[in-house]
Amino acid sequence: VGRLSSAKLAQLNERECSYGDGQYLFREGETGTEMFVIQQGQVLVTRKAGEEQISLATLGRGDFLGEMALLEGLPRDANARAVEPTRVLAMGQGGLLMRIRRDPTFAMELLHCLSGRIRQLNATVSRLTEEVHLTQKDHA
Amino acid sequence: VILAAHEERMVVVSDLHLGNPASNTGSTFRSFLDYVGTKGFALCLNGDAVEMLQTLFSHLIREVLPLMTQISRLRREGRSVYYAVGNHDIYLEHFLDEWLGTTVCPFLNVTSGGKRIRVEHGHLYDPFFARSPAVYESLTRLGGHLLLMCPQGHRVPPSTSNDSDGRHRSSEVSSVALHHHRAAEAVLRRGFDVVIHGHTHQKESVVLRDGLYVNSGTWMRGTYVEIDHGLVQLKQWVDR
Numbered sequence: 001v002g003r004l005s006s007a008k009l010a011q012l013n014e015r016e017c018s019y020g021d022g023q024y025l026f027r028e029g030e031t032g033t034e035m036f037v038i039q040q041g042q043v044l045v046t047r048k049a050g051e052e053q054i055s056l057a058t059l060g061r062g063d064f065l066g067e068m069a070l071l072e073g074l075p076r077d078a079n080a081r082a083v084e085p086t087r088v089l090a091m092g093q094g095g096l097l098m099r100i101r102r103d104p105t106f107a108m109e110l111l112h113c114l115s116g117r118i119r120q121l122n123a124t125v126s127r128l129t130e131e132v133h134l135t136q137k138d139h140a
Numbered sequence: 141v142i143l144a145a146h147e148e149r150m151v152v153v154s155d156l157h158l159g160n161p162a163s164n165t166g167s168t169f170r171s172f173l174d175y176v177g178t179k180g181f182a183l184c185l186n187g188d189a190v191e192m193l194q195t196l197f198s199h200l201i202r203e204v205l206p207l208m209t210q211i212s213r214l215r216r217e218g219r220s221v222y223y224a225v226g227n228h229d230i231y232l233e234h235f236l237d238e239w240l241g242t243t244v245c246p247f248l249n250v251t252s253g254g255k256r257i258r259v260e261h262g263h264l265y266d267p268f269f270a271r272s273p274a275v276y277e278s279l280t281r282l283g284g285h286l287l288l289m290c291p292q293g294h295r296v297p298p299s300t301s302n303d304s305d306g307r308h309r310s311s312e313v314s315s316v317a318l319h320h321h322r323a324a325e326a327v328l329r330r331g332f333d334v335v336i337h338g339h340t341h342q343k344e345s346v347v348l349r350d351g352l353y354v355n356s357g358t359w360m361r362g363t364y365v366e367i368d369h370g371l372v373q374l375k376q377w378v379d380r
Binding site: 014016037038039040061062089099102103104105106108109112 | 247249264
């Protein structure tokens, strides 16, 4: 280990993976220790809601995914499936920390992305709450 | 915080150091801005445009006030003007969003012609700055006092490492440039096509494993980068 340069250590924690159309990067409920940055292609993120699979987002080049399982150490919260030939950069915990040290703008982009997703969720929660209230009113 | 923009045509200029005793670029830059306005480019000042560590107040006023007027005009004409923060103007990190009519950002991810282009000053990858930013700032300020006595003493890197178009001969890559290449590689791996830095004052254009790295050099030598529908080129300004 003493002879490994930091660049080589980073490579140990970062790898490029390719997925064919329809192949899953991960599935809901799985244990996940990596997050992904899309280098090329598109990934559809879905989640089970009752008996249905609902589509949460379609992500493209430069987008992040899978960071929740990595950051919180919890099972995957959604499914991620390539919808065309896709190449991603996969990184584990060590890789993420190493990357943030070597490429600090990555942390800023990650925060920006997470903030955008929270904003979207808030809007969805507000809309759904309004719909529930309207339905309750109609029933009353 | 603005981190991304879609601009089909943009020019990127770095290291003007307006207000530095060694800088005498204000007038040529003003004619360049006329060109930018006429041709309909967006403008990105990629760090160290306004000198804040080695400022000579009279220089600053003489060079920045006309610039402000021109930037306002560009904005009125509908052009976007971005300002990515560098190390000599790092205080602008407190003014992210708007300053002097520019959109201030820590770095900018530009999409043009379907290409993803990162524009960043690049001081974070200077090993000296990264290791000891406070010492770096103190020494830079000290250098400012020396420049008042000897304005010609401004650090001018050797130009022998670049061909006229800024392409390196492989055996002559400096260690500072190598740090920037590594940083660019890391960003390119995240799905970018091109990375543009400034900071080193060394113009260069290098094809790396995952994309292109371009350093705009310094406006004090008249170099800049032009983005046109995804095509990124290092250019030399000739005053018209």
